[in-house]
Amino acid sequence: MKTETRSEQFIPHSLLGNLLRKLHIDIPLLICLLLVLSLSFLILYSASGQDTDILIRQATRMLIAFVLMIVLAHINPYQFKRYSTVLYGIGVTLLVAVLIMGQIGKGAQRWLDLGFFRFQPSEMLKITAPMMIAWYLSENTLPPKWKQMGIAGLLLLLPTLLIAKQPDLGTSILVFSSGAAVIFFAGLSWRFIFSIGAIIASLTPIIWHFMRDYQRARVLTFLDPEADPLGRGYHIIQSKIAIGSGGIYGKGWQGSTQAPLDFLPESSTDFIFAVFAEEFGLSGCLVLIALYIVIISRCLYISIQAQDSYSRLLAGSLSFTFFVYVFVNIGMVIGILPVVGVPLPLISYGGTSMVTLLAGFGILMSIHTHKKFLPT
Amino acid sequence: MPRTYTIKNPAEENRIFTGRAIVAMIFILLLSIGLIVRLVYLQIVGHEHYATLAKNNHIKISPLPPTRGIIFDRKGRVLADNVPTYSLELIPEQIKNLDDTLARLQELLDIPEDKIEQYQKLRKREKRFTSTPLLLRMTEEEIAKFAAVRPYFPGVDIHARLVRHYPYDILTSHVIGYVGRINENELKTLPVSEYRGTHHVGKVGIELAYETELHGKAGYAEIETNAQSRAISTLKTVDPTAGSNLHLTLDIDLQKIAYDALDIYNGAVVAIEIKTGGVLVFTSRPGFDPNPFVYGIDSKSYKELQTSDAQPMFNRALRGQYPPGSTIKPFMALAGLEYQVTHPGQKTYCPGYFQLPNVKHKYRDWKRGGHGTVDLNLAIVQSCDVYFYSLALSLGIDNIHRFFTQFGFGEKSGIDLVGELPGLQPSKQWKRKARNQSWYPGETVITGIGQGYTQVTPLQLARATATLANKGKVVHPHLVGSFTDNGVLKPAEAKPETTLALNPRNIDAVVSAMINVVHSARGTARVISRGIDYQIAGKTGTAQVFTVKQEKRYNENEIAFKLRDHALFMAFAPAHDPQIAVAVIAENGGHGGTVAAPIAGKIIRQYLQEPSDEDRNAQ
Numbered sequence: 001m002k003t004e005t006r007s008e009q010f011i012p013h014s015l016l017g018n019l020l021r022k023l024h025i026d027i028p029l030l031i032c033l034l035l036v037l038s039l040s041f042l043i044l045y046s047a048s049g050q051d052t053d054i055l056i057r058q059a060t061r062m063l064i065a066f067v068l069m070i071v072l073a074h075i076n077p078y079q080f081k082r083y084s085t086v087l088y089g090i091g092v093t094l095l096v097a098v099l100i101m102g103q104i105g106k107g108a109q110r111w112l113d114l115g116f117f118r119f120q121p122s123e124m125l126k127i128t129a130p131m132m133i134a135w136y137l138s139e140n141t142l143p144p145k146w147k148q149m150g151i152a153g154l155l156l157l158l159p160t161l162l163i164a165k166q167p168d169l170g171t172s173i174l175v176f177s178s179g180a181a182v183i184f185f186a187g188l189s190w191r192f193i194f195s196i197g198a199i200i201a202s203l204t205p206i207i208w209h210f211m212r213d214y215q216r217a218r219v220l221t222f223l224d225p226e227a228d229p230l231g232r233g234y235h236i237i238q239s240k241i242a243i244g245s246g247g248i249y250g251k252g253w254q255g256s257t258q259a260p261l262d263f264l265p266e267s268s269t270d271f272i273f274a275v276f277a278e279e280f281g282l283s284g285c286l287v288l289i290a291l292y293i294v295i296i297s298r299c300l301y302i303s304i305q306a307q308d309s310y311s312r313l314l315a316g317s318l319s320f321t322f323f324v325y326v327f328v329n330i331g332m333v334i335g336i337l338p339v340v341g342v343p344l345p346l347i348s349y350g351g352t353s354m355v356t357l358l359a360g361f362g363i364l365m366s367i368h369t370h371k372k373f374l375p376t
Numbered sequence: 377m378p379r380t381y382t383i384k385n386p387a388e389e390n391r392i393f394t395g396r397a398i399v400a401m402i403f404i405l406l407l408s409i410g411l412i413v414r415l416v417y418l419q420i421v422g423h424e425h426y427a428t429l430a431k432n433n434h435i436k437i438s439p440l441p442p443t444r445g446i447i448f449d450r451k452g453r454v455l456a457d458n459v460p461t462y463s464l465e466l467i468p469e470q471i472k473n474l475d476d477t478l479a480r481l482q483e484l485l486d487i488p489e490d491k492i493e494q495y496q497k498l499r500k501r502e503k504r505f506t507s508t509p510l511l512l513r514m515t516e517e518e519i520a521k522f523a524a525v526r527p528y529f530p531g532v533d534i535h536a537r538l539v540r541h542y543p544y545d546i547l548t549s550h551v552i553g554y555v556g557r558i559n560e561n562e563l564k565t566l567p568v569s570e571y572r573g574t575h576h577v578g579k580v581g582i583e584l585a586y587e588t589e590l591h592g593k594a595g596y597a598e599i600e601t602n603a604q605s606r607a608i609s610t611l612k613t614v615d616p617t618a619g620s621n622l623h624l625t626l627d628i629d630l631q632k633i634a635y636d637a638l639d640i641y642n643g644a645v646v647a648i649e650i651k652t653g654g655v656l657v658f659t660s661r662p663g664f665d666p667n668p669f670v671y672g673i674d675s676k677s678y679k680e681l682q683t684s685d686a687q688p689m690f691n692r693a694l695r696g697q698y699p700p701g702s703t704i705k706p707f708m709a710l711a712g713l714e715y716q717v718t719h720p721g722q723k724t725y726c727p728g729y730f731q732l733p734n735v736k737h738k739y740r741d742w743k744r745g746g747h748g749t750v751d752l753n754l755a756i757v758q759s760c761d762v763y764f765y766s767l768a769l770s771l772g773i774d775n776i777h778r779f780f781t782q783f784g785f786g787e788k789s790g791i792d793l794v795g796e797l798p799g800l801q802p803s804k805q806w807k808r809k810a811r812n813q814s815w816y817p818g819e820t821v822i823t824g825i826g827q828g829y830t831q832v833t834p835l836q837l838a839r840a841t842a843t844l845a846n847k848g849k850v851v852h853p854h855l856v857g858s859f860t861d862n863g864v865l866k867p868a869e870a871k872p873e874t875t876l877a878l879n880p881r882n883i884d885a886v887v888s889a890m891i892n893v894v895h896s897a898r899g900t901a902r903v904i905s906r907g908i909d910y911q912i913a914g915k916t917g918t919a920q921v922f923t924v925k926q927e928k929r930y931n932e933n934e935i936a937f938k939l940r941d942h943a944l945f946m947a948f949a950p951a952h953d954p955q956i957a958v959a960v961i962a963e964n965g966g967h968g969g970t971v972a973a974p975i976a977g978k979i980i981r982q983y984l985q986e987p988s989d990e991d992r993n994a995q
Binding site for chain 1: 383384385386388389390392393394396397400401404405407408410411412414415416418419420422423425426427429430437569596598
């Protein structure tokens with residue numbers, strides 16, 4: 001049993017401080033999130049061609065996401081742990097349902113139409129998959145034994161493959177990395193990590209050798225989209241021009257020429273970073289990346305401060321996945337990663353990822369602000 | 377071995393986690409530095425280059441559409457090619473007020489509203505700087521009218537484009553099909569980059585079935601342009617690869633003979649080269665002119681085609697399912713011999729009707745007084761119904777089903793066209809599944825003469841006839857004989873060979889009866905035996921069911937015609953060295969012998985008159 005005593009955290013006894021404490025909100029995290037979200041409004045207005053409708057719609061989604069974040073922040077992390085298996089089970093069942101319905105209906109395989117709104121079960125797994133794995137691993141002693149790593153791996157691969165089959169490569173990568181992060185944070189042995197790396201490195205040329213020409217061509221265009229300038233490559237060529245022409249200081253807000261002339265596709269969603277870089281230049285990009293790193297550092301700090309293994313693993317995974325989001329999106333827009341559909345977190349237009357992201361931050365805040373009430 | 381238990385050690389777990397979190401943070405910082413390095417490279421090192429591209433409105437990727445493959449018949453005559461036509465095209469980027477321009481053009485050239493709507497849809501999926509056609513195939517008058525006022529229409533110009541043309545229009549409409557403008561549904565499934573700059577796609581027929589091969593591979597040009605979007609120079613060109621040319625096994629001469637011979641009748645003719653399975657004739661009458669579909673057929677003409685009683689858009693050869701009538705009797709006889717429920721010499725007495733034991737109902741023969749005593753030969757020659765009622769009953773429906781399925785009845789033939797229907801070869805299991813009813817013996821009786829549930833397509837009948845002529849070696853009908861691949865002519869892929877286990881003596885017995893159908897004094901198709909120096913083996917048929925759409929109204933005169941039986945005929949020739957198999961269906965033609973058989977006779981005559989391919993190659 002835990003009998004550790006922890007020095008009371010210093011919280012200012014001001015009126016606002018008391019209120020925020022009651023609301024279970026982490027102030028540094030909140031401030032950073034609000035800063036990024038205001039940048040999102042700024043750039044969305046410009047990228048959408050001064051479309052206020054889009055701003056209003058985005059604001060509505062943001063509000064919903066914020067409410068959800070605060071609600072989750074109020075729930076004791078013990079409850080998350082308790083319901084991890086149930087939520088994971090529901091998520092995987094819904095994924096199977098979407099897959100079956102998609103096969104019957106031919107076409108839309110990602111959405112579950114609930115009448116009043118459409119729901120993407122794969123989004124849910126971004127949170128419930130790490131919850132499940134964190135629960136499973138924290139039930140045993142850490143670092144995990146081979147058997148536990150194997151089972152955790154299966155728990156992770158099931159939703160990853162179901163989502164990849166939809167096909168939604170972007171989400172499946174995010175779900176995979178969120179679960180893999182849990183296993184890594186739990187203390188996956190370095191020897192294992194390096195041997196997996198070595199095996200993949202040595203298998204790649206062998207698989208390549210056995211692939212047919214057309215399969216190789218497909219992999220090559222995936223890795224190097226610029227080889228297909230009429231299709232995928234077009235995005236990359238245009239987004240590189242947008243980013244490069246931004247220079248150090250950028251063309252100024254609403255100064256983008258690539259987005260309004262329709263040269264840059266998806267300029268409000270997946271490729272919004274290109275517009276940002278064009279208008280605010282390298283200096284703007286550095287500010288944005290710095291903000292992201294501050295958010296991630298704060299989240300990792302929260303994870304380290306957490307008091308039990310489950311909370312630590314879950315918080316660590318959510319923090320790391322947020323970075324994967326940032327890295328995969330910016331990496332694809334600047335042309336160093338293949339094009340997969342991952343939005344720029346907190347900035348891209350769209351409600352689904354906004355809700356999931358803020359829900360994640362809600363859980364982090366809950367972990368950070370419930371420590372005193374941990375059942376001991 | 378004693379099991380070891382480990383106790384959870386919170387301090388240790390915390391230590392591990394903190395270590396891992398630090399490693400993760402270092403990893404995150406390293407990757408972020410990677411992103412920043414790339415941004416520095418793009419925004420500082422490459423800034424001047426990219427800024428120039430952006431300022432000058434930079435590089436445009438202009439698609440170079442491939443030329444669609446040409447379709448030839450077996451003698452190299454062009455069935456589908458690309459002809460240059462003049463089209464009026466707009467570049468939206470260069471037009472200040474698009475709606476105004478469209479309105480002025482509409483007034484000037486009298487463009488119908490649906491063309492404008494079509495253009496708006498087309499424009500939305502293209503890039504703003506792409507030239508998109510508003511009018512295809514401009515008339516001389518339209519060209520002259522526009523040329524006079526061209527300076528007032530910046531961004532609008534006349535272009536020469538290659539557009540699909542079908543020189544044999546009505547003859548090939550149900551084989552070649554046609555291409556049409558790409559619609560929204562097709563957009564979702566077509567590979568986007570391959571179809572930039574292409575406005576047409578195969579809709580039916582060979583054009584649809586071989587879309588990938590005919591289309592080819594798109595190329596592109598990287599064009600540097602100035603601020604007015606005028607091209608300054610071409611930086612790089614990747615040439616498109618033209619689509620494959622297809623060489624069909626079809627013979628357009630025979631096709632024309634078949635189409636003309638059907639004359640006043642709606643119907644279908646299919647002829648197959650037995651040795652290869654190559655389809656020589658694939659006719660469905662009436663056809664229609666596919667050319668208007670390429671430019672976008674106007675809604676009035678389309679409606680006329682859709683609502684016409686003759687259903688010209690209906691591919692009877694591929695999708696028409698008819699009761700086969702007596703044309704299946706040779707197969708039924710062969711089934712009887714193979715299952716050993718009869719032998720060629722076995723006699724049956726035909727009093728003009730047939731009765732099931734203890735049932736009053738009389739199944740009538742087409743000949744009132746009956747045929748008297750008939751054996752297998754006479755039963756086929758005179759098409760005696762009673763013989764086959766009795767034979768079918770001894771075989772049983774499931775044996776019939778098993779035997780006929782081997783010949784491809786009730787199954788798609790696998791021809792290289794889209795939308796084939798399978799017909800129907802009934803069985804007990806089928807009836808249980810489809811209708812949830814059990815099978816009655818009376819239904820077996822009428823199956824014996826190709827009535828009841830049985831339905832065949834003209835293609836199936838021709839295929840089964842070819843397989844019979846081929847002594848059980850299954851014939852796989854196909855239309856494309858060879859195609860060019862990177863300029864090299866290659867034969868189409870052959871299907872694996874299968875041969876049915878049939879006794880040659882049984883086949884001979886049936887074939888000799890089929891020869892007598894044409895060549896004996898009392899044969900039902902004796903009219904076509906005159907003036908030929910080879911033998912034809914065939915079988916006539918008349919089918920009592922007619923297919924009319926329920927929503928149609930008819931006047932009195934028409935009803936009389938519509939109620940007449942369908943005339944059918946199947947044949948192959950020469951009987952002892954089979955080269956060609958033919959199936960003919962003339963809707964409401966009355967008797968197979970008088971209407972359908974002469975059509976087959978003409979095709980066989982023309983085909984056998986000509987030197988065969990091998991002879992020609994030898995010359």
